Amino acid sequence: MRLAVFCLMIAITIPSLQSCTYSGQTTISTVISGATLFDGTGAEAVENSILVIVDNRIECVGSDEDCPVPDGAEVVDASGKYITLGLVDAHMHFFQTGFFDSRPDAMDITDTYPFAEIAAYQEQNPERYYDTYVCSGITAVYDVGGMTWSIDLEEAAESNPMAPHVAAAGPLLTPVPGAPFDLPSDRVLVQLDSEETGVKMVQYVSALGSTGVKFWQLDEDNPEYMGYVEAAAEEIERQENQMIAHATTLAQAKAALRNGAKLLVHSVSDVEVDDEFIELALENETIYNPTIIVDDGYLKAYLAAAGMEPLSVTDARGCVDDRTLELINSADQFSEHPQFNGEFKSYLERGSDPQRMYDSDFFVRMNLRKVHEAGIPIVVGTDAGNPGTLHGISIYDEMEAMQEAGISADDLIVAATRNGAMAMQRLDDFGTLEAGKFANLIILDDNPSEDISNMRSLSEVMIKGNFYNQ
Numbered sequence: 001m002r003l004a005v006f007c008l009m010i011a012i013t014i015p016s017l018q019s020c021t022y023s024g025q026t027t028i029s030t031v032i033s034g035a036t037l038f039d040g041t042g043a044e045a046v047e048n049s050i051l052v053i054v055d056n057r058i059e060c061v062g063s064d065e066d067c068p069v070p071d072g073a074e075v076v077d078a079s080g081k082y083i084t085l086g087l088v089d090a091h092m093h094f095f096q097t098g099f100f101d102s103r104p105d106a107m108d109i110t111d112t113y114p115f116a117e118i119a120a121y122q123e124q125n126p127e128r129y130y131d132t133y134v135c136s137g138i139t140a141v142y143d144v145g146g147m148t149w150s151i152d153l154e155e156a157a158e159s160n161p162m163a164p165h166v167a168a169a170g171p172l173l174t175p176v177p178g179a180p181f182d183l184p185s186d187r188v189l190v191q192l193d194s195e196e197t198g199v200k201m202v203q204y205v206s207a208l209g210s211t212g213v214k215f216w217q218l219d220e221d222n223p224e225y226m227g228y229v230e231a232a233a234e235e236i237e238r239q240e241n242q243m244i245a246h247a248t249t250l251a252q253a254k255a256a257l258r259n260g261a262k263l264l265v266h267s268v269s270d271v272e273v274d275d276e277f278i279e280l281a282l283e284n285e286t287i288y289n290p291t292i293i294v295d296d297g298y299l300k301a302y303l304a305a306a307g308m309e310p311l312s313v314t315d316a317r318g319c320v321d322d323r324t325l326e327l328i329n330s331a332d333q334f335s336e337h338p339q340f341n342g343e344f345k346s347y348l349e350r351g352s353d354p355q356r357m358y359d360s361d362f363f364v365r366m367n368l369r370k371v372h373e374a375g376i377p378i379v380v381g382t383d384a385g386n387p388g389t390l391h392g393i394s395i396y397d398e399m400e401a402m403q404e405a406g407i408s409a410d411d412l413i414v415a416a417t418r419n420g421a422m423a424m425q426r427l428d429d430f431g432t433l434e435a436g437k438f439a440n441l442i443i444l445d446d447n448p449s450e451d452i453s454n455m456r457s458l459s460e461v462m463i464k465g466n467f468y469n470q
């Protein structure tokens, strides 16, 4: 009786949503019908699909025979459209703004933008990026390195119905001494200078609830340092956490894999990966995130700051927030910055030659194909927040770069959804469109399996059962 009354009240107070009974439970349901649906498992698309959503979860997905439409459900006709799971950006950083104000190590503009103020703003206002991500069709993000507060976002975002799911690693272990973007009270980089430092750091971030512990560069030829890494890696295992590594050379990547790395967040870019690398990665069940576009992003941000070429922002849905746009659009205020002396400027001119950029990515593209063909799972991760790689919208560029490197659109749909959830250790909750999982999905006008660029034809986003309204 009580349920019936509750049911009625919802129907009256929220006219757009209707209450109903499904599987014996009284609750709100939405049905999306008629679309061609990719469930993220790599299975063949379901044409003319029915998707039943009850509260924030998927109740049923399949054909109209599999999933009868519950009485009183709100039915959204998506005939002629395409549905995939909401995208997962498996590599981003909440503390970074997309420009040099959050990376004084790359260009010091702290006279104009004091880093302490920028860092405080980033901590206090993560919602602007929640919005940008969901607007861009991204319903889960993995922050693989930041200050300790980034770990708090996991819970905060989970309980916010319009925020993407968040996983976060927190501060990184590194052989290099403290960076200019550390604060006295919180830091991004922790210098791994003893076994004890590593073990305590792993215990601390694990107790905070971190998803992963990341190593930023490995000093693989230094046995003393590698001893510290080994001790930290053993503690990661004891804490049932996972090791993440930023490793851009084959030697670094193999050193990380020998210590059990589960996620490699940059490409091996110096040489072709070898059989030993592949065997180690398969044995560990390591996930590979190529992170292709971020270098190009830096170059574009420098060109914009030098006043040589404005940073173009492709954002048809208007997802990028005003503060970011202002920052990007006023980049050339730094054109007289001492960093842009003659030598650096001519480096920028040479670097922006498209053929040169293409050539420098040769091993990145080759290794991505090789890793993928060997059966190592790949994910889509942009490194957003770094200068020139904007939060949210950059995922389209990254997927297109991966497609250009030779990954099929069908495989990219899985990489950008299921595999990303797997990297975040959230596959039980989302990552595929299956009964019982969160209703995180996007509706597209054009077929993403024909060309991954069609992900840009986004028309609707549903996050945790709610349609996102701009």
Ligand SMILES: [Zn+2]
Pocket (backbone or CB within 6 Å): 091, 092, 093, 144, 145, 383
């Ligand atoms: Zn990164």
